[in-house]
Amino acid sequence: MLEKTVVELSEALKLRKVSSVELTRAYLEKIGTKSKKLNTYITVCDELALTQAKMADQRLAKGEKNPLLGIPIAHKDIFCTKGIKTTCGSKMLENFVSPYNATVVSKLNKAGMVTLGKTNMDEFAMGSSNETSYFGPVKNPWDTEKVPGGSSGGSAAAVAADLCAIATGTDTGGSIRQPASFCGVTGLKPSYGRISRWGMIAFASSLDQAGPISKSAEDAAIIMNAMAGSDDLDSTSIRAPVDDYTASINDSLHGIKIGVPKQHLTEGLSIEVEESIRQALQVYEKLGATIKEIDLPNNHLSVSAYYVIAPAEASANLSRYDGVRYGFRCSQPTDLEDMYKRTRSEGFGSEVKRRIMIGTYALSAGYYDAYYQKAQKIRRLIKNDFDAAFKTVDVIVGPTSPHTAFGLGTTTDPVKMYLEDIYTIAVNLAGLPGISIPAGLVGKLPIGMQIIGKDFAEAKLLNVAHKYQKETDWHKMKPSLDFGD
Amino acid sequence: MGFNKLELTKVAQLARLQVTESEIEDVSERISEILRLIDQMQSINTDSIAPMSHPFDGTQVLRSDVITEQNSRDELQTLAPSVEKGLFLVPKVLE
Numbered sequence: 001m002l003e004k005t006v007v008e009l010s011e012a013l014k015l016r017k018v019s020s021v022e023l024t025r026a027y028l029e030k031i032g033t034k035s036k037k038l039n040t041y042i043t044v045c046d047e048l049a050l051t052q053a054k055m056a057d058q059r060l061a062k063g064e065k066n067p068l069l070g071i072p073i074a075h076k077d078i079f080c081t082k083g084i085k086t087t088c089g090s091k092m093l094e095n096f097v098s099p100y101n102a103t104v105v106s107k108l109n110k111a112g113m114v115t116l117g118k119t120n121m122d123e124f125a126m127g128s129s130n131e132t133s134y135f136g137p138v139k140n141p142w143d144t145e146k147v148p149g150g151s152s153g154g155s156a157a158a159v160a161a162d163l164c165a166i167a168t169g170t171d172t173g174g175s176i177r178q179p180a181s182f183c184g185v186t187g188l189k190p191s192y193g194r195i196s197r198w199g200m201i202a203f204a205s206s207l208d209q210a211g212p213i214s215k216s217a218e219d220a221a222i223i224m225n226a227m228a229g230s231d232d233l234d235s236t237s238i239r240a241p242v243d244d245y246t247a248s249i250n251d252s253l254h255g256i257k258i259g260v261p262k263q264h265l266t267e268g269l270s271i272e273v274e275e276s277i278r279q280a281l282q283v284y285e286k287l288g289a290t291i292k293e294i295d296l297p298n299n300h301l302s303v304s305a306y307y308v309i310a311p312a313e314a315s316a317n318l319s320r321y322d323g324v325r326y327g328f329r330c331s332q333p334t335d336l337e338d339m340y341k342r343t344r345s346e347g348f349g350s351e352v353k354r355r356i357m358i359g360t361y362a363l364s365a366g367y368y369d370a371y372y373q374k375a376q377k378i379r380r381l382i383k384n385d386f387d388a389a390f391k392t393v394d395v396i397v398g399p400t401s402p403h404t405a406f407g408l409g410t411t412t413d414p415v416k417m418y419l420e421d422i423y424t425i426a427v428n429l430a431g432l433p434g435i436s437i438p439a440g441l442v443g444k445l446p447i448g449m450q451i452i453g454k455d456f457a458e459a460k461l462l463n464v465a466h467k468y469q470k471e472t473d474w475h476k477m478k479p480s481l482d483f484g485d
Numbered sequence: 486m487g488f489n490k491l492e493l494t495k496v497a498q499l500a501r502l503q504v505t506e507s508e509i510e511d512v513s514e515r516i517s518e519i520l521r522l523i524d525q526m527q528s529i530n531t532d533s534i535a536p537m538s539h540p541f542d543g544t545q546v547l548r549s550d551v552i553t554e555q556n557s558r559d560e561l562q563t564l565a566p567s568v569e570k571g572l573f574l575v576p577k578v579l580e
Contacts, residue, residue, distance in 0.1 A: 099560050192540040206539060235546045236539075304525040315500060322501070324573050326564035333576050337501075345503040353502055354512070358519055360500040361492070374526050376536035381529075383537060414515055415522050431540020455541065 002026055002162040003478060006219040009165055010067045013060055020060065020070030024053035024114050027072045031116065031163050037483045038139045040158040042077045043085050044117035052114040059112055067222050069112035074164035076155050077118035078125055079105050079210075080199040084115075088201045089123040089133040089151075092321050092328045092347035102199025103231045104168060104210050111226045116164050119154030123349045124318065125175055125203045127151050128420040129411065132351045137408055140182060142444050142479040146405040149179030155213045156183040161481055166223060167213045172203050173306055174400075174424030176211050177436035181400035181448020184438045184477055186465065187213045188220045191456045192431035193238035196231030204313035205236070207306075207428045216475055217437060217465035221245035224458060243459040249466045254288030256464070259393030263299040264423050270403040276440030276447045277399050283471050284397070284464075294389045294396065298381045302426035303418055305382070308362050308375035309429070314352075315359030321347060354414065383430040390454050395464050399423055400436040400448035423450060433458045437465045438474035446477070488517040 001009075001018060012018050028046055035041050049072065056070035080086050080098035087093045101109065109115070122132040130138040130153030138153040140146040141161040148157040152169030156179035159167050169176040171189035180187025188211045195210045202208060212227065214220045224245045230237045260281065265274055281291050323329035323343030330346050333339030345353070362371035389396060400423060411417050427434040432452055439449035449468075453461040469475050493513040497504045504512055558571060567574040 096564065099557065099564070193543070232548070236543065238541070238543075239546070298529075301526055301529070304523050307519060307523055308526070319501075323566060324575055325561070326566075329566035335576050336578050339576055340501040341503045344501055348502075354515060354519070356500050356502065357493070357496045357512075358516060358523075361488070361496045361516075361520075362523075364496065364499060370527075371523065373536050374531060375523075376538055377531035377534040378526055378529075380534050380537035381531070383540070413518075415518050418519075418522065429540075 002030060005215045006067065006071050006166050006222055007216070009071055013070045014065070020053040020056040020114060021050060023070070024049050024072050024116070027116055027164060034161060034481055034483070035163055037144065038141055038157055038161060039120055039136050040138055040154045040161065040163055041074070041117040042087055042089070042120050042135050042154070045084055045115055048084065049114050049116050052109070056112045056114060066111055068108065068226055070114065071165050072114040072116045073108060074116050074119045074155060074158050074167040075105060076121055076152050076167065076169050078121060078170050078201045079168060080201070081105055081115065081118065084118065086118065086201070087135070089121040089135060090348065090352070091134045094134065094328065096327055098199070100199060103196035103233060104227055105199065107226050119158055119167060121154055122151035123352050124201070124314070125151040125170055125172055126314070126351050126355055128174065128178055128417050129406070130154065131408065132349055134349060139408070140405045141481060142184065142446060143405065144483065145407055146445065147182065147408050149182035149405065151175040152213060153179045156180050156185055156187065159183070159185045159213050159215060160479060166215070166219055168210060169213045170200060170208060170210050171428065172207045172310060173428050174421040176213060177400050177424050177434055177448065177450060178421060180213055180436040182405040182446065184446030184474070184479070185213055185215060186217055186220055186435065186437050186475060187211065188224065188435045188458065188461070189427065189433060190224070190228065190458050191238070191433045193236055194433070194456065194458065195227050196234040196237045198231055198233035202317040204310040205317060206313060207310060217435070217462050217469055218246070218249060220435070221249050221462045221466070224462070240456060245459050245462050248459050248463050251463050252288065253284065253464065253467050256289045256395070257393040258284055258289050258291050259294035259389050259396045260291060261296045261299065261396060261398055262293050263296050264398030268402050268422070269399060272440070272442040273399045273403060273447050277397070277449055280439045280449050280468065281397065283468060287467055287471065292393055294393060296385045296389065296426065298378065298385050299426050301378050302382055302429055303422060305375040305378040306425045306429060307358065307418055308371045309379065311355040311359030312362045312372050313359070315356045315363065318352070318356055351414070379429045382426050386430045386432060395460060396452040398450055400450040404442050404445035404447060427452055431455065433461055435461045435465050437468065438477065440474060441477065446474070488513055488520050
């Protein structure tokens with residue numbers, strides 16, 4: 001039962017084949033036996049989950065037909081949850097209990113979803129391997145010697161290991177799509193502003209976006225119907241109408257034009273990943289798509305521009321952690337200055353401190369034009385490249401990551417780690433939607449394919465992803481969780 | 486643009502972070518490497534390009550100037566490391 005999709009579970013709940021309480025208990029039990037090894041959850045909320053499940057069962061008994069009602073979900077520990085710890089993977093917020101819910105959490109609670117717990121993540125979402133978490137790295141369920149990707153690694157691993165039916169994540173430079181790729185699940189980063197950022201702990205405010213990590217594109221479409229939309233509490237949420245993301249999911253792909261960036265199939269890409277993407281393109285050709293090579297000439301500058309813009313915004317956002325109002329405070333400060341410095345130095349991990357310092361440097365007197373403004377100009381060039389490409393194609397397809405999941409502890413050089421996101425970062429800079437779906441296996445490790453769409457074209461992306469999943473079984477592949485326990 | 490130990494000390498002070506003597510070499514070397522990656526941006530001319538600060542060149546949304554939030558000071562102060570009589574306590578600033 002636990003391996004089923006939201007669509008299947010919803011049907012079983014409606015037909016009373018299982019109750020939400022039974023389902024919730026089963027997930028909690030599996031979390032109890034399997035999550036420790038994988039380190040997917042930072043907090044498990046048994047009590048809340050069972051209360052919510054009971055309420056969902058009552059609503060189901062009254063004949064309510066909402067497809068998310070009674071479905072157990074895990075939230076990335078970056079979303080504030082009232083009365084439950086929200087750590088953001090950091091010592092700084094180790095004991096922080098939010099006084100309110102993030103809008104995403106409120107909306108999904110209202111839809112009747114059951115919160116199983118909060119998933120592990122890179123500290124303040126800064127990382128591509130989940131190794132920067134204060135609570136220890138998450139292990140990849142397909143191979144526990146490998147990373148799950150990051151920063152939403154706990155969410156991706158929990159979905160892959162059937163430790164929840166679906167999960168939330170956030171994506172600033174690839175943090176939904178890359179772990180989805182490494183864990184063999186579906187991960188959607190919507191357009192910037194499509195989903196409210198209220199109550200989502202800020203990393204880089206012009207890039208951060210919430211989205212679902214799921215077992216299928218269809219499940220992602222269902223939950224997007226509840227997550228998307230403008231919010232008075234987030235002035236950057238987009239005031240554009242929200243599609244019914246399930247309505248067009250079965251549309252024919254006949255005549256659709258798919259662009260393949262030549263920059264995404266170049267050196268550095270593993271042969272196996274390239275081969276899988278080429279095979280996936282053949283599937284699309286069979287479905288009536290035409291494939292065309294496109295040019296994204298400034299893609300190679302995306303990582304450079306991102307590592308100015310994201311740290312600059314982070315240095316401002318993280319200045320709030322000063323030991324005064326909430327979060328960690330160092331012991332016995334001698335004066336105010338000492339309190340600020342030791343609180344922040346002891347409360348933040350080394351990657352977070354590194355990015356704060358890069359951001360501070362880039363914004364400091366004398367360097368603003370050379371760094372921050374230059375990066376914003378490159379950002380414009382990257383957006384222009386996509387605009388030009390979308391004049392001739394409907395969607396863009398390529399790999400999500402240059403290779404499959406890498407070994408835990410093998411990438412200690414920050415620059416090498418940053419280049420992991422070479423195919424995903426430009427999408428955030430341009431504010432576009434992107435989805436990663438499973439498209440093959442190398443040995444026992446999954447390969448992810450990224451599909452990028454025009455502004456607010458989430459419905460088209462989900463349609464293109466769903467049609468592929470109707471033709472292939474990669475998204476149904478499961479890791480063996482035989483850890484010898 | 487290099488990043489030497491002096492600059493590291495200055496930036497750490499601006500960011501209110503401590504870098505210990507034993508970390509200073511490693512941290513400045515790491516940041517120098519990252520700045521070399523960032524400096525790849527300088528390889529192209531962007532003189533005629535307008536900077537982009539928002540993906541859709543969005544502008545700030547306005548609403549009428551009315552109070553929408555309740556005062557929840559007491560609830561919020563339960564999260565603070567140290568409070569007294571509705572005030573947040575910090576180490577003494579003035580003697």
